[in-house]
Amino acid sequence: MPGPRTLAADPGSVTTLLRAALPAVPGLNLLPGVRKAPAEGFGGLTWDRPGAVVERAHVEQYAAVCGFPRRDVVPVTYPHMLAFPLHMAVMSDPAFPWAALGMVHVENTITAHRDVAVGERLDVRVSVGAARPHDKGVLLDFDTTVRAAGEPVWESRSTYLRRGSTVDGVPAPGLVIPHQPTGGTQWRLPADLGRTYAGVSGDANPIHLYPLTARALGFRRQIAHGMWTLARSVAAIENRLPEAVTVEAVFRKPVFLPSTVAYAARRDDDTWTFALTNPQDDSPHLVGRAVPAGAAGAAGSAGGA
Template identity: 60%
Template structure:
């Protein structure tokens, strides 16, 4: 992964970021950026992912699992010279997952990621990574991962973003270990330094390492296992980083047709994550 991490980091380094092969291309047509791969859902990988995120052992993949199959394509596109922003420093702000059915362990899939944007945001510019996962014939799973590049610009007026409820009261407290970022990186391939060690996170402006947004979402959905249908749409907004080690309070309300959930700071109630799941 070291060459990939260097490719992700170098566009953020002054002077170096002007070198051929490193320099980003402002104003590139993001609509032309797309990548695909064919994969098989391997039981050992699903089991390892489930162990990190809290999912039970089953013959179907956990609801958010296809995101890790798509992440190498996200990184490939982010590190392309045609992508206008450095990968390091982009913030995962929102995610929408639409599962049309359960995905079987052992199933062969085609994963395609395309890029849309940029769109304006009060703090910069947004870019959407749109993932489509196909089985033998039809689309089985889709997602839109929205990343914020602070300080960048895009034409137009900012949109409202996802409209989600405030954090729920009560709930149960989870203690997240210091090595969670490293464990999730091992199964997801997302080895962004902000998630790994205190010293790598401090180098990028954080007091210590933070949890992956998709790791916290996966832990929430694992807590809702068997309370959501196979055909479901999940919307989530990542509000505030979760410092590791640390404690969070998980709360949920609703039924199988529509359910809200949240992660909040137990001390002050500040939201780390708010989400909603709706049956299709």
């Protein structure tokens, strides 16, 4: 694995989108600096973002879009905003064999070790290892560690599916969350939700923006960001979660915009299970759970950087 690369600053959503798109453009994808390395022999990449400051204005924008209250500590899902530019840096790196467009976010695990305060200065590291086998392609685990003064305060694993490619091995079982709750509260999601969240997150993937841009990539119309569906689901119960918590989620079906979804949550001892479903047939868009960090049955620390 090559040594860590460093991202000096957030490049912005337009630059991020261009870097992600170029490897998918015939002809341009052969240019030096754009051309992707072969998948065979890929051992992993690490990118660092030192000294990222948690800005109050951005936290409040994120909280408003995702349904969290205004507080002096960040929502438990917020540090993903600091890691996302590094996810894109990895995916856009010529040493990463797969183009960013076409990567499908299928699972996510977050472990918060303590609250992160607005104004803290944090060091963020994202590492991805060798691809794992999957029935429909390969899986790539993006492990994030966020440190304050050298101590880990937040970790996550975002697992992406890349269809088509293959690697040797037997696919491991994915995250299974039994006893999905159904029914509950219905939320009406507007057509511009993807554009609103993109403006806060920097994730301007065309599948989230407009019907035309989504259809160009195989969707009948734009879809909500998976991390918005997770954040909104956690926001509904965050005031009942411990400070040190592990949140796991499986993304099942896309949420087309505009649409109506149903949200339900259930508590069993120290475990909260929640789901975002289609209210017409209870089919899940997202199923997740939250447990105290380190509790039996939790995924535990997801990062490994």
